[in-house]
Every structure is written in C-alpha cells, then in structure tokens.
Amino acid sequence: MRTTTASQAWPQRIALVLALATTTPVGAQMPANWTAPFDPVQIGDNLYYVGSAGLSAFLLTSPEGHVLIDAPLETNVPGILEGVRSLGFDPREVDLHVVTHAHYDHVEGLNALMAETGGTVAASAADAHFLERGEDFGFDSDGYPSVPVHRVIDHLETIRVGGTELTAHLTPGHTPGCTTWTGTTIIGGVSRSFLILCSLSALRVYTLGGDDPTYDGQAQDFCRSLEHLESLAPEVFLANHGQFFGLERKAAKRRGGDESAFLDPDGLARYLERARTAIDRAREDDGLPACPA
Secondary structure, X not given: OOOEXXXXXXXXXXXXXXXXXXXXXXXXXXXXXXXXXXXOEEEEOOEEEOOOOOEOOEEEOOOOOEEEEOOOOHHHHHHHHHHHHHOOOOHHHEEEEXXXXXXHHHHOOHHHHHHHHOOEEEEEHHHHHHHOOOOOOOEOOOOOOOOOOOEEEOOOOEEEEOOEEEEEEEOOOOOOXXXXXXXXXXXXXXXXXXXXXXXXXXXXXXXXOOXXXXXXXXXXXXXXXXXXXXXXXXXXXXXXXXXXXXXXXXXXXXXXXXXOOOEOOOXXXXXXXXXXXXXXXXXXXXXXXXXXX
C-alpha cells in the first residue's frame, strides 16, 4: 500500500471528483462549512443529525443507550455534545460509537468525544487498523488521535443497542474498510429504511491502476461497492457530508414542520449515478476499463 501526497494529484480528475469528494488534501484550505455550527435536527423518531454544516454526525437513540455515527473534527466535538444535550439526551448514555471510514474529517474527534461519553467503538477490520494507529488513510498527514476498537464488524453484521439496530455494509474503495450503515426509523408513524453512506469518492490522491496502487484491490473494490449499493433502496438517504444528501434544504423543511422532509427514495440512486461517472473516469485515467454496468 502506498501513501500519496496531494502534489501527486492529476488535474484531469478534478472536475468530476470534486462534485463527490470533499476530503481536504494536506496543505489545502479546509472548507468553511466543516466547522460551521448547525442546529441539530430530527430525521426520524430516534434518528437525529448532530454534525456541523459540512461534516455529518448522527445520533441514534433508544431507552437502553445511544449510538453516535462518526466523530468529525476535534473542533466539532463541543457542538456535537451540545446538540445531543439540546435534544434532551445525555451524552454519557452513548454506549457505542461507529464510523463510516478512517479519514480525519470523520474520526479526528472520536478520542475527545469518547472522553466525554465513554462507550465502545465498532469498526471494520480494515479501518480498525488505521483508527488504532491514528493513521489518515491515503494522505501524508499528521493523522489524528488514535482510538481503541473494541469490536470488529463484518459485512452485513447487525449491531444492537437495546432495541436499536444498525447493519454494516462494507463498501471499500474510498478506504479499505469504508462502511455504510443501514437501519430503520419511524417517520410520521411509518417505519422507514435509512442508509448512511460512507463514500465512493475516488480522491485525486489515489492511484487505482499500475504496479503501485494506493492499496491492492482498490479499483475492484470501487466496482464491487457500486454494485452492492445499487442493490439497495433506502427511503432515507444520508451520508457523511451534508452536501451529499441535501442537508440544508431538508433540514429547513423539517424545521418548518414537514415530518417527511428527509424521505428521499431516489437520493441514493442519484448519488450513485454521479459516483459511477467519477469512478469510471478515475479508472480510465489509470488505464483501466469502466466498472461493469
């Protein structure tokens, strides 16, 4: 596996990939919305958004304990904790932390967050490797504070906290252990399926082909993950960056009283259409054929 610096990025990828990828290479300016405060918003009866304007964090609640999904930047942690409290929940009742993937913009705050909440961490085996070392996969960076991983999860494994369930879908490519999460929540008295996407961004610092790929099998992983995600049809599409799923627009509707604001049964398909185009272009740049249709 090779670690790449941002200076090795190829300009011809930029236009397509920037529409999907927001991870900031070393030395680049951080997007302002990554640290911009965002009032928490209820998605379903037990599912809430508690992240910043640009970096997602989700709270899944139950009487027996809560789950936090992703822990963006250390500077986001006070806002996440305040958001949880403002919704009427105690951060110390968070029993489980899970993540979408081991890039700093989604896990840098995990160590600080756990210091306030306690609980355990569950992650895929491949990304647990990076979390326990504080290693920012694919980037020549200083990394982030390491965290222990208490439970390694497999593809399609279901995690339970009280009556709350989350199912892990390993969708590697963006990182070797990229994990998409699915579950159900009640909206307007009806049980609805939700999906929290990891990412399918083929970042500009990645090399998919040749003798020195960013990691062995990455090109094939992107195609397999596309195929798996295309088989899913969640009624609520969420992701680890707000712009991937129209956070601001949907949150405004929800705050205006529309309980169904986050219902978006075509949202994942729209994202995957763009992702397929970007991945195929990245593969072409590296001398590889497009992913099978």
